[in-house]
Amino acid sequence: MSYIPHTEAERQQMLSAIGVTTIEDLFDAVPASHRFPDLNLPEPLSEMEIAAEMQALAEANEHAGDFVLFRGAGAYHHFIPSVVNHMLMRGEFYTAYTPYQPEVSQGTLQAVFEYQSMMCALTGMDAANASHYDGATSLAEAVTVALDATRGKRNKIILSHAINPQYRAVLRTYHQGRDLKIVGDNGHADIPDLIDMLDDNTAMLAVSYPNFFGQIDDLKQLADKVHEVGALLVMVVNPMALSLFKSPGALGADIVVGEGQPLGVPLSFGGPYLGFFAVKEKYVRKIPGRIIGETTDSTGKRAFVMTLRPREQDIRREKASSNICTNQGLMALAAAIYLSLMGKNGLRQVGELNYHKAHYAAREIDELNGFSVDFSKPFFNEFMVKCPMPVQQINDRLINEGIIGGYDLEKDYKHLKNTMLLCVTEMNIRDEIDALVDVLREVK
Amino acid sequence: MNFPSDLKYAKSDEWVRIDGNTAVVGLSDYAQDALNDIVYVELPEVGDTFEKGAVFGSVESVKAASDIYLPVAGKVLEVNTRLEDEPELINSDPYGDGWLLKIELTSEADTSDLMSADDYAAYCEDR
Amino acid sequence: MDAPQTIEKTNALEPLIYEISTPGRIGVNLPKCDVPESDLPTELMRDDLKLPEVSEMQVVRHFVRLSQLNHAIDTGFYPLGSCTMKYNPKINEDMARLPGFALLHPLTDTAGTQGALALMYDLQTWLAEIAGFAGVSLVPAAGAQGEFAGILMIRKYHLDRGDAQRTKILVPNSAHGTNPATVTMAGMEVIELPSDSDGNVDLDALKTVCTGELANQIAGMMITVPSTLGLFESHILEVVEAVHEAGGLMYMDGANMNALMGVVKPGELGFDVMHYNLHKTFSTPHGGGGPGCGAVGVAERLMDYRPGPVVEIIEPDDDAPLYGLVEPPKTIGKLKAFWGNFGMHIRAYAYIRAYGASGLKDVTRHAVLNANYVRAMLKDTYHLPYPRICGHEFVMEGRFSDVEDIHALDISKRLMDYGIHPPTNYFPLIVKEALLIEPTETETKQTLDEFINVMKTIAREAHETPDLLHEAPHVTPVRRLDEVKAAKQLVLCCAPVMKSH
Known part of the structure; x- marks a missing residue:
């Protein structure tokens, strides 16, 4: 096997240096009754054969290279400049470990520091960490910070039902061992209803911005109300929407979490993605996971290092607030490269393309018989369409025309019958939108 | 190492100076030396009450973080706010400017498990 | 940003991306809007966005230069214990980037994801076979999340049997920090177990706990095999039996x-x-900190508790079975959005496909051979606290009885001067000045010999010219860092961003 370089002569030299006769002798400590079992696995393949087999598997999928995609609901198809992948493919980045030894890891450390900076710029927060597994686990870990920030004296968590249902499920999985009151999301309480639930036992209130339905809720009064009772405002955001809309910091958020996948990370069937986590200065020392700080070396040169380490599991062990170790570092690098390329003007331009294309599609669809678009709140690049028949039936027709239609909201929200969540991004050219509208027009 | 004789010491390395029904609490010279450069201290809010032996805060250096335990039960009257910006005071002056809390004793102080300076010095010697 | 930042070139290895920003510069060409424009909701919009403004080539040079400041598997030897820094095959990267995988939306209808699901199904099956389990869930995104899944499964298993009092998890004192941290996250309590002089779990201490008054509170035990010291637990069967006898489960x-x-x-x-x-084991790259995949394998009695979804055949057919994503009936719940770090599944699939059964056996045999070779060649130079045959890694002490003030850290830093990444230091915690060395199977004998020579040279330097070690590293991009300053001053983002708040 080519990845194992040993020759027979070398093996013998090494065995004799160790003082044993065969490699098997090295495993004497393993119980003899269970030693050297058979492995029932397929025969090894050459690189050519592997590529052929896996290409066939890949091509068996209906993907955005072959199909026109109008589905989002937590994962978004955006343009990724070639530079991003070329930089990620550098072995110096992707075959490095966590930068525990800063003298030989300044590349990773500075890049993540820049990522943290750009996430702070986007969210309007003071500090961001080096990443979590995804948006859902970022939200789950925000709960721990809120409980800690309210000194363990409160146990009520208010969630908007318009947060991604998967994120809310993950939050509940994470905290099943704790005595928490998680409320607010079992009906369809709107922002004012959530405000009514606030009390002095509330540790945090979380809303989504835009919400899972693509809408921008009116959050003007929210932060003041949350802070009045001493709770934390957590916002789950789509970072791409922050190209246009007011930053969560400006809206008074204490913690901002979300899915960074739209920033240069491919769809990849749901992962690896990028959980981001940003906070106001007050909560910096409570952030779970790794964080990079600036310092100097012994000669006075600027350098970067993982800081606030004692809070982490390898030092704090059972007293650590989170067990996170491996994160999504390479995806944070992707976001840093993406945001550098897009820059201030490019990101704004992408945001506007999303906005205009989504609104064009929405207006066209709203004019079709039997379809109506929910224009009750402003939206970014996703919107709800009430359809004349079950969403699955419509999507079955669309796929025959090479189109992957919107997400069926009834799967998660029983009251949203026949309601499709459509996503339009800069990747959808006008012809594709018109083709979608044409197919829908024929649906009866 | 310096262990003033007018103080009582806990096994978890806090000192307490009891004066009537109030007390001042800090970290011992041994603790500050073991932790090395202290970079952050987390302290409770005025008005919080704690049982004897309860965790009331934590102290961080670059390589370690430790909980701090209250040697006697009490209600927090004052916290040393200077430590927010100058946590190194614990290193430079653990019994003076580096104090942590002033508390009001909530019951007769139970000091039966606390050590005298000499006993504490011997205890540190053995570690 | 209002004006380009001036760079103190002498003071920085590479300027920050914000420091090379110039107002009005563009790094990407985007298409014109091809639909009628709509009114933007100005009252909801932001007026500031502090992102850099740089050209495409500036971005390329910046990140290429940054990459050159890293040590990586692709640049040099990386014997970092407990991290398994083996070669990451390039074909794996190409496979993960196939459009059929990279451009596949996670919420695509089942019929349109059969290739991806078939891959996941096979990987589940192979991983189960390799470790002897009834089934696998690929969902956990990292080892720590796999641990969390495992402890939540154990917790729920006991709860379902009416054993709510089983809240304690035994953890050896040699364990990785994620183990105890995981127990706390799951709302359970750690009972720490001592190790004996051979580096095994202290069996007497374990039996005392397992037959004592806490026995019916034991939910389970977490143990690393081979241990974090790189040693096969020689009485592992007795450990498993003791915990099972007490009613606990083994993680x-x-x-x-x-x-x-x-x-x-x-x-x-x-x-x-x-x-x-x-x-680690299946060669998916570490990515400078992640992403990973901490898939979990379970015995029959925990099958229904696995984190969902898992891939199952929902319509059997000899030629083309239909695969689907299924939630196990008593699942602990979702651990992340969607179905796991699929990109890592692809790479691990390619890796196992390349090796097959005989190849994977060879991986382990050579990983253990390499570790024992280095151990044998260094055992007269450095003190080995556990002088016995090791697994794929071994621990030695980074100190000398006859030289004061040389620490594992000094040896580690000096290794960098020779172009070698330091071993894991100060872990496991139960060994003083630990250096945990894991060469992996993909390293040649020549590389190992070089490493051995360098380690011997450093030992000599420690005795003859100790300051060379104290002041190391000398030739790296930066020297030792002021970590106290970093922790006190907390500069966590670039100045232009900070100033804007």
């Missing part, structure tokens, strides 16, 4: 699975649940 931390493939199946030893680190 194996599979971080060291590179020592076990084709040697022993943890499921056959009696383990109930284990996590695999695809980013």
Whole structure:
């Protein structure tokens, strides 16, 4: 096997240096009754054969290279400049470990520091960490910070039902061992209803911005109300929407979490993605996971290092607030490269393309018989369409025309019958939108 | 190492100076030396009450973080706010400017498990 | 940003991306809007966005230069214990970037994801076979999340049986920090167990706990095999039996699975649940900190508790079965959005496909051979606290009885001057000045010999010219850092961003 370089002569030299006769002798400590079992696995393949087999598997999928995609609901198809992948493919980045030894890891450390900076710029927060597994686990870990920030004296968590249902499920999985009151999301309480639930036992209130339905809720009064009772405002955001809309910091958020996948990370069937986590200065020392700080070396040169380490599991062990170790570092690098390329003007331009294309599609669809678009709140690049028949039936027709239609909201929200969540991004050219509208027009 | 004789010491390395029904609490010279450069201290809010032996805060250096335990039960009257910006005071002056809390004793102080300076010095010697 | 930042070139290895920003510069060409424009909701919009303004080539040069400041597997030897820094095959990267995978939306209808699901199904099956388990869930995103899944499964298993009082998890004092941290996250309590002089779990202490008054509160035990010291637990069967007798379940931390493939199946030893680190054993890259995959394997009694979804055949057919995503009936719930770090599944699939059964056995055999060779060649130069045959890694002490003030850290930093990444230092915690060395199977004898020579040279320098070590590293991009300053002053983002708040 080519990845194992040993020759027979070398093996013998090494065995004799160790003082044993065969490699098997090295495993004497393993119980003899269970030693050297058979492995029932397929025969090894050459690189050519592997590529052929896996290409066939890949091509068996209906993907955005072959199909026109109008589905989002937590994962978004955006343009990724070639530079991003070329930089990620550098072995110096992707075959490095966590930068525990800063003298030989300044590349990773500075890049993540820049990522943290750009996430702070986007969210309007003071500090961001080096990443979590995804948006859902970022939200789950925000709960721990809120409980800690309210000194363990409160146990009520208010969630908007318009947060991604998967994120809310993950939050509940994470905290099943704790005595928490998680409320607010079992009906369809709107922002004012959530405000009514606030009390002095509330540790945090979380809303989504835009919400899972693509809408921008009116959050003007929210932060003041949350802070009045001493709770934390957590916002789950789509970072791409922050190209246009007011930053969560400006809206008074204490913690901002979300899915960074739209920033240069491919769809990849749901992962690896990028959980981001940003906070106001007050909560910096409570952030779970790794964080990079600036310092100097012994000669006075600027350098970067993982800081606030004692809070982490390898030092704090059972007293650590989170067990996170491996994160999504390479995806944070992707976001840093993406945001550098897009820059201030490019990101704004992408945001506007999303906005205009989504609104064009929405207006066209709203004019079709039997379809109506929910224009009750402003939206970014996703919107709800009430359809004349079950969403699955419509999507079955669309796929025959090479189109992957919107997400069926009834799967998660029983009251949203026949309601499709459509996503339009800069990747959808006008012809594709018109083709979608044409197919829908024929649906009866 | 310096262990003033007018103080009582806990096994978890806090000192307490009891004066009537109030007390001042800090970290011992041994603790500050073991932790090395202290970079952050987390302290409770005025008005919080704690049982004897309860965790009331934590102290961080670059390589370690430790909980701090209250040697006697009490209600927090004052916290040393200077430590927010100058946590190194614990290193430079653990019994003076580096104090942590002033508390009001909530019951007769139970000091039966606390050590005298000499006993504490011997205890540190053995570690 | 209002004006370009001036750079103090002498003071920085590479300017920050914000420091080379110039107002009005563009790094990407985007298409014109091809639909009628709509009114933007100005009252909801932001007026500031502090992102850099740089050209495409500036971005390329910046990140290429940054990359050159890293040590990586692709640039040099990386014997970082407990991390399994083996070669990451390039074909794996190409496979993960196939459009059929990279451009596949996670919420695509089942019929349109059959290739991806078939891949996941096969990977589940193979991983289960390799470690001897009834089934696998690929969902956990990292080892720590796999541990969390495992402990939540154990917790729920006891709760369902009316054993709510089983809240304690035994953890050896040699354990990785994620183990105790995981227990706390799951709302349970750690009972720490001592190690004996051979580096095994202290069996007497274990039996005392398992037969004592806490026995009916024991939910389970977490243990790493081979241990974090790189040693096979010689009485592992007795450990498993003692915990099972007490009614607890056994969790194996599979971080060291590179020592076990084709040697022993943890499921056959009696383990109930284990996590695999695809980013260690199965060659998916570490990415400078992530992403990983901490898939979990379980014995029959925990099958229904696995984190969902798992891939199952929902419509059998000899030629083309239909695969689907299924939630196990008593699942602990969702651990992340969607179905796991699929990109890592692809790479691990390609890796196992390249090796097959005989190849994976060879991986382990050579990983253990390499570690023992280095151990044997250094045993007269450095003190080995556990002088016996090791697994895929071994621990030695980074100090000398006849030289004061040389620490594992000094040896580590000096290694950098020779172009070698330091071993893991100060872990496991139970060894003073620990240096944990894991060469992996993909290194040649020549590289190992070079490393051995360098380690011997450093030992000589420690005695003759100790300041060379104290002041090391000398030739790296930066020297030792002021970590106190970093922790006190907390500069966590670039100045232009900070100033804007």
